[in-house]
C-alpha cells in the first residue's frame with residue numbers, strides 16, 4: 153500500500169498530510185491535533201467545523217483535540233488532579249494550543265507512523281507527553297504520559313474525537329448498555345444507561361466502567377464507526393444541540409446535526425495515577441465499517 157507523508161499549511165498551522173491508498177489524514181503540529189481523516193470518496197470519519205479557525209494558539213473546533221493534564225473544567229476534577237494546578241484554569245488542560253514537534257515520521261510495512269512530542273510544561277515538571285499516530289486500514293492513536301519526576305502525579309485526559317455523522321437524529325451508540333454515567337446537565341447525577349444511546353437533545357454525559365469497544369451506528373450514511381479504547385474505562389458523549397451551539401466558537405448554528413463527540417477518556421474515578429518512573433498509554437483505534 154503506497155504511503156506518502158508531506159508537510160502542508162492549513163491557514164497558519166503547520167500540518168502533516170498522510171496518504172495511504174485512498175485514505176487521507178491531516179494532523180496539525182499544534183496540539184498534535186488530528187484535523188481530518190477520510191477514506192476515498194466516503195463522507196469524512198472525523199468532523200471538522202466549516203467555521204474552524206486555523207490560527208496559532210487557538211484550539212481548532214473539530215478533529216481530535218488532546219485534553220491533558222486535565223479534562224473539562226479543572227474545578228470538576230478529583231482533588232488529586234486539582235491539587236497540581238492553580239485556578240482559574242482553561243478548559244481541557246494545557247496542550248491543545250501548544251506547538252508540538254514531530255519527532256519521527258516513518259512508513260513501517262505499509263503503515264504510516266507519526267510520533268509527536270509535547271513541549272515540556274513549566275506547570276508539570278517531570279511529566280512527558282507523546283502522541284503516536286498510525287494509519288493503516290484504521291486510525292490509531294496512543295497518548296503516552298511518562299512521569300520522570302519523583303512524586304506521584306494524578307491526571308485526567310481525553311482524546312476528544314469529533315465524529316462526523318449523516319444525521320444526529322438517526323444515529324445510535326452501542327456498547328453503553330447497563331453502564332453507569334454522570335448526567336452533567338442535571339446536577340451531575342449518577343444514572344445507568346439502558347439500551348443503546350440515541351439523541352434528541354443536548355447531551356453531555358460521562359460514562360464509566362466502559363467496555364473497550366463502542367460503535368457509532370449511522371443509518372443515513374449506511375456505515376458504522378468502531379472505536380476500540382485501551383488504557384481507558386471512561387468516555388464523554390457530547391452533542392451541544394441547538395442552544396449551546398449558538399454559544400460555541402467556530403461552530404455553525406446547525407453543525408450539531410452533523411457531529412457527535414465520543415471522547416475516549418480517563419476521568420473521575422478512572423483518572424491516571426502515575427508513580428515516579430511510571431508510564432500510561434491511552435489508546436484509541438477508529439475504524440470505518442459498512443453497515444451490517
Ligand SMILES: O=P(O)(O)OC[C@H]1O[C@H](O)[C@H](O)[C@@H](O)[C@@H]1O
Nearest residue numbers: 224243244356388390400413415
Ligand atoms: O469548547 P470546548 O472547550 O472545546 O469544549 C467542548 C465540550 O467538551 C466536552 O465535551 C464537554 O463535556 C463539553 O461540556 C464541552 O462543551
